[in-house]
Amino acid sequence: MxxxxxxxxxxxxxxxxxxxxxxxxxxxxxxxxxxxxxxxxxxxxxxxxxxxxxxxxxxxxxxxxxxxxxxxxxxxxxxxxxxxxxxxxxxxxxxxxxxxxxxxxxxxxxxxxxxxxxxxxxxxxxxxxxxxxxxxxxxxxxxxxxxxxxPAGGQARAAPPAAPVGQHSRSLTPHPTLLFRYSALTFNGHRIHYDKPFCIETEGYPGLVVHGPMQATMLCQYAADLKGAPPARFRFRSLSPLFDDADFSLNASPEGGGLKLWTARPGGPVAMEAEADWD
Missing domain, CATH: 3.10.129.10 (Hotdog Thioesterase)
Incomplete structure (x- = not known):
């Protein structure tokens, strides 16, 4: 295009x-x-x-x-x-x-x-x-x-490597009600988060898409919980999508004076990676 x-x-x-x-x-x-x-x-x-x-x-x-x-x-x-x-x-x-x-x-x-x-x-x-x-x-x-x-169908790509498990890890279920509630909180009408037929039949996804901002919020909260104080800086990047067809985990490991964090489904690649720093 x-x-x-x-x-x-x-x-x-x-x-x-x-x-x-x-x-x-x-x-x-x-x-x-x-x-x-x-x-x-x-x-x-x-x-x-x-x-x-x-x-x-x-x-x-x-x-x-x-x-x-x-x-x-x-x-x-x-x-x-x-x-x-x-x-x-x-x-x-x-x-x-x-x-x-x-x-x-x-x-x-x-x-x-x-x-x-x-x-x-x-x-x-x-x-x-x-x-x-x-x-x-x-x-x-x-x-x-x-x-x-x-993307059009075609040649399959090599699967990315599975994400490691962090020193700290917590499992979560992306229930459709959770996704709907976060869409409502943010007045987000994007149908990929609550309309499964649209996701599968129109967008070609296997299920509802877990919000990027919601993952970022969970990771930032997790970082604050682990350190006992909110970070001074928080950066994140989406690498692959998460869907409501499998549980996923929040992961964190120390890096320097801060934390490296990521989300992933079991056996899947890193979905979102993040870094949190404290002054």
């Missing part, structure tokens, strides 16, 4: 600002989804990465594409490739969100690049987010989005 990269790069520098109050109800819903506990009273520290559930795009039904995403050509560039997924990202924490804060996300498109991968044409869009609470900066985020074509 031809992609007019010069046209798409015209979106570089585009900005968007959204604000939303972090409510006790959202914290309770977030904790219930991840089976965690925390305070829910105004003024208490909110859970790590709950900001991913705030200030998300709100498009009317008439403004959605075939896959449930907002139609192309709004804030994000109109990349003419049918699959859109998180490729990775990074967080630098400067403070904590607290319940009752007015959270503002100022977003800027900083790069658009076209590459050729083993599966065909790839378009990478980089978005920078500055998150503030009541006007005070608390978090910087880089979001890497990848657009790709639906």
């Amino acid at each position: 031809d992609v007019d990269i010069a046209h798409l790069q015209g979106w570089i520098g585009r900005e968007q600002t959204e604000s939303e109050v972090l409510t006790p109800t959202l914290v309770r819903q977030f904790n219930a989804t991840f089976d965690r506990r925390s305070g829910t009273a105004p003024g208490e520290v909110a859970p790590l990465l709950i900001h991913l559930c705030l200030t998300q795009p709100i498009a009317p039904m008439s403004g959605l594409g075939r896959d449930g995403h907002p139609a192309l050509g709004g804030f994000l560039p109109p990349v003419p490739l049918p699959r859109r997924m998180w490729a990775g990202g990074a967080f630098a924490f400067r403070g904590s969100l607290r319940i009752g804060d007015e959270v503002t996300r100022q977003s800027t498109i900083t790069d658009v690049q076209l590459k050729q991968g083993r599966s065909g044409t790839l378009c990478f869009v980089t978005v920078s987010h500055e998150i503030s609470a009541n006007g005070h900066p608390v978090l910087s985020e880089r979001q890497d989005i990848v657009y790709r074509d639906i």
